[in-house]
Amino acid sequence: MFDPAFLKSLTGTPLRVQCTVLTVCPPASGRGGGKREWAVLRVVLRNAGSAGQGEATLLPHIEAHHPAVLRAQIAGAAAGLERMISPVDLPDLLPAGPLRSALDTALWDLLAKRSGRPAWELLGVPPPRPVPVVRTVDRLELPSLEAELRASSAFPLLKLKLGAGAVEDDLARLEVVRRYRPDAWLMADADGAWDVDRLHRMLPVLRAYEVSMLEQPLPEGESGALTALRRPFPIITELPYGDSGDVGRLISRYDGINVKLDAVGGLTAALGIMQEADQRGLAVLLGSPPATALSWAAALHAASGAHLVNLSPRLRAPGERERELEPAGAVLGAPVPSLWG
Numbered sequence: 344m345f346d347p348a349f350l351k352s353l354t355g356t357p358l359r360v361q362c363t364v365l366t367v368c369p370p371a372s373g374r375g376g377g378k379r380e381w382a383v384l385r386v387v388l389r390n391a392g393s394a395g396q397g398e399a400t401l402l403p404h405i406e407a408h409h410p411a412v413l414r415a416q417i418a419g420a421a422a423g424l425e426r427m428i429s430p431v432d433l434p435d436l437l438p439a440g441p442l443r444s445a446l447d448t449a450l451w452d453l454l455a456k457r458s459g460r461p462a463w464e465l466l467g468v469p470p471p472r473p474v475p476v477v478r479t480v481d482r483l484e485l486p487s488l489e490a491e492l493r494a495s496s497a498f499p500l501l502k503l504k505l506g507a508g509a510v511e512d513d514l515a516r517l518e519v520v521r522r523y524r525p526d527a528w529l530m531a532d533a534d535g536a537w538d539v540d541r542l543h544r545m546l547p548v549l550r551a552y553e554v555s556m557l558e559q560p561l562p563e564g565e566s567g568a569l570t571a572l573r574r575p576f577p578i579i580t581e582l583p584y585g586d587s588g589d590v591g592r593l594i595s596r597y598d599g600i601n602v603k604l605d606a607v608g609g610l611t612a613a614l615g616i617m618q619e620a621d622q623r624g625l626a627v628l629l630g631s632p633p634a635t636a637l638s639w640a641a642a643l644h645a646a647s648g649a650h651l652v653n654l655s656p657r658l659r660a661p662g663e664r665e666r667e668l669e670p671a672g673a674v675l676g677a678p679v680p681s682l683w684g
Contacts, residue, residue, distance in 0.1 A: 447609025
């Protein structure tokens, strides 16, 4: 991990903070949100003649992502951001969420530029390398699902969203997936939409369709039922937005976690959570909502600590080059330092 003393040596000088909410272009294929508008929070930090950037996706269904909440958080943290700080100091200023995530990412980018050392070296992680990504197959009507599966033929790893309707709807989706992609490694994600009875009914079905992992089958309030559940494959949970990353409370129920930088408060927090998960024997899926290339670049610095990487469709921020960090089929290339870090 990183050297706190070295980071501290770069603090204390005046810091300028600029926060902007940008409307961004949706995924070109229409995946990951249809015609909905997407927005990202961009943070630019300037210090000692250098500048660093960070971005986080804003999700309108989460109250903490609303502009009024972000403005209040920025105002509350303003005094603590008048001078350069270390990323490890951010939890004292802000709760986990998109503002802290974007600030954390921008601080690491700024520290890399000021020190002349790549971000991966400062973070104490291996240099980013091309990684195979798990492609998410959303809850689509069957004709659209079939088209999506045909388009996913280059992706050997798939994550199928379930739980949008009755059990019969889940069965139909599984059948279509295996008809078009019998070759794929497959995980399922119910987004907490099932109850305990439905989970018991679905477990042998998922096994018959060669599902290798299940994410968030139950609402958090019912997850205690997982403690004594015999399972044919790992069951993982997504750490919710604003989560403190208390991995210890999860180990009796789950076999792994889905970590998203924007949810837990940035790259610094994510790396700490992933390290603890590994020590406790939990699998780690590195996830992301639809996000920009800048967000992807930061997230990929944590990929070496993950068993799987599941990045949702690409959002294009204003001024972003068309092919910046573009996936090559099922593999996402390593980010270049000129983009971030």
